[in-house]
Each structure stands twice: as C-alpha cells, then as structure tokens.
Amino acid sequence: MDKETIDSLLDPLSVQRAEALGLQARYVVEGYMAGEHKSPYRGFAIEFAQHREYAPGDDTRHIDWKVQARTDRYFIKQYEQETNYVSNILLDGSESMQYGSGRLTKFQYGKALAACLSYLILHQRDAAAVGIFDQTMRDYAPRSNNRATIHTLMQRLAAFQPTGQTNIAGVLHDIARVVRRKGIIMVISDLFDDEEKVLEGIQHLRFAGHEVVLFHTLDPDEFEFPFKGLVEFEGMENIPKILTRPQEIRKSYLREFDAFRTRLREGCEKNHVHYVTVNTAQPLHEMLSGYLAFRLKTTTR
DSSP states (O other): OOHHHHHHHSOHHHHHHHHHHOOOOSSOOOOSSOOSEEEEEEESSSEEEEEEEOOTTSOGGGBOHHHHHHHSSOEEEEEEEEEOOEEEEEEEOSGGGGOOSSSSOHHHHHHHHHHHHHHHHHHTTOEEEEEEESSSEEEEEEEEOOTTHHHHHHHHHHHOOOOSOOOHHHHHHHHHHHOOSOOEEEEEEOOOSOHHHHHHHHHHHHHTTOEEEEEEEEOHHHHHOOOOSSEEEOOSSSOOOEEEOHHHHHHHHHHHHHHHHHHHHHHHHHTTOEEEEEETTSOHHHHHHHHHHHHHHHOOO
16 A cells, blocks of 8 residues: 555544544453453452452462451452453445545545544554445454554555445444444444434444444535535435525525434433544544543543
8 A cells, every 4th residue: 555545544643642642441341352441350450349259269369358357258359350442443335425525525534534543442452343334344354453454454444435325224233243242333424324223223232232432424515505506416325316406405404414413412322322423624633632532531440
C-alpha cells in the first residue's frame, strides 16, 4: 500500500489526540491475555475483590488470617483479574455510504475512523477485529493484538468498494451469535435501514454482554438538505429516482430526519449504548477526540 493511502487513512493529528486520551472498556470484558481492564474472572492479581471459603488444595498464602482470627474459619482473598479487551469494529460498506458532498464520502470518513480506532486499540495492546458489511459480512479481519496488523487492516479497508444494499440488523445478530467473549462492538454506519430492527440487533449484543458504540455517520447535506430548484435525486440501494422541488419538502424532510435520529438516540440510551453523531464535515480529529474525552468521563473502572 502506498504512502498516500496510509496518510489518508491514518490522520496523524487524530492518532496523536486519540493516544493521549485512550480507549478504556466501560464494562467488564473477557480478554485472552493480561491487560488493563476488569475481567469477570477472579484470580490472584492486584485489586482485592472478595473473600471465599477455603477449599482443600487452595494456596495457603492467600488465607486472610485476620478473618480467621475473628471467625475461626478459613477464607481466601480473591482479587480482580486484569485483562485486555477485544473490539470488533464494523464498517457499513453499503452503497448509501458512497454519498459525499464534500472532500470525503461517508465511507471514506468511516474508513479513516475505523483505521484510527484500530491503531489506538492495537497501540494499547488490546485486540481489534475489523469487519466491512452490507447485507452480510463481506470482509472480516479476525482479532489481533499485534501492532503490525494495522497495515493489513488498512489494506483491506482501502481495497473495499461499496456496491450492495444493507442489512444492519442481520449483521448485528450474526455478530452477537458468533462473538462469544464480552468485548466492545463499534458500528460505523449511516443507519439507513429499519431502525426498529437495528435497535433489536443492538439489544441482542447488549444481552450477550457486549459494550456497543454507534457512530451514526452522515453527510452535511443529510443534516441540512440545502438543494434548490428542480432536482432529480438518484436513489441508492435500489431506491428509484425522484424528481422534486427540494424547497417544497425541506421542512417535512428535516422533521422526519430529526425524528429518525431521535428514535435511534433514545433507543441507544435505553440500552446503555453510546450514540455518537458523526458529521463528515467535522475534522476527524475533533470528532474522535471529543468522543474519547466524553468517554473518559463516563467510564466505570
């Protein structure tokens, strides 16, 4: 992969700010090696968690003798075991993500966001997996905590071209069934699908114990609907063309668009999911550092 592609996906300022803030797990995770985040498993590590009654074969070095003196019974000290987390970063590669009124399409912005998140997670020695989907998962790089993996991930992101329709809910249900260990699922999408089904997919992930972050990625035109005159809108994902005067439908469009976003945001809040509005007109380093700073305030350690 050439230098220009690397630079376009890994924005140095975004990476620098992200590294300074970090990305910690908000909930208990199940990693597969020692790390910095709380694990659901008990072990003999650093932070005291609880007592349990002594059983034959337990290491006597962990007996709490003060408790034994008070109760005349033997109890073992247990500690929180630290772990790394696994993050699945899922990027919508459907045709609607190809729209872009400015320098970047939604898909190009999403690729850069996925690359920066992957770099940050690998830099922390946590593990990242990256998937690109439309109706199904079209490309998937399995989890790795090897920093050198970032080059392979960027190659796969750079090579993908969105063409198909989307089925976000189906992909989320599939991930919930396949990914067994509790971790972080990050979804980057314009979410132009049945929002009730999308929220059902999110609920499935939360029920499985995953933390979920939703990056709702949209173009400025979708927020503002700035079109004038007589315009023919060309549909994506098998939606027919529409010839209309935008000024006649702008109010109703903005009302429905705001209601769509509100339903998604409220559904995410109900499921304790971070809903992040992404406007592709905003520099990536500002959007990402803003979210990571907010995340630091809400992370429970």
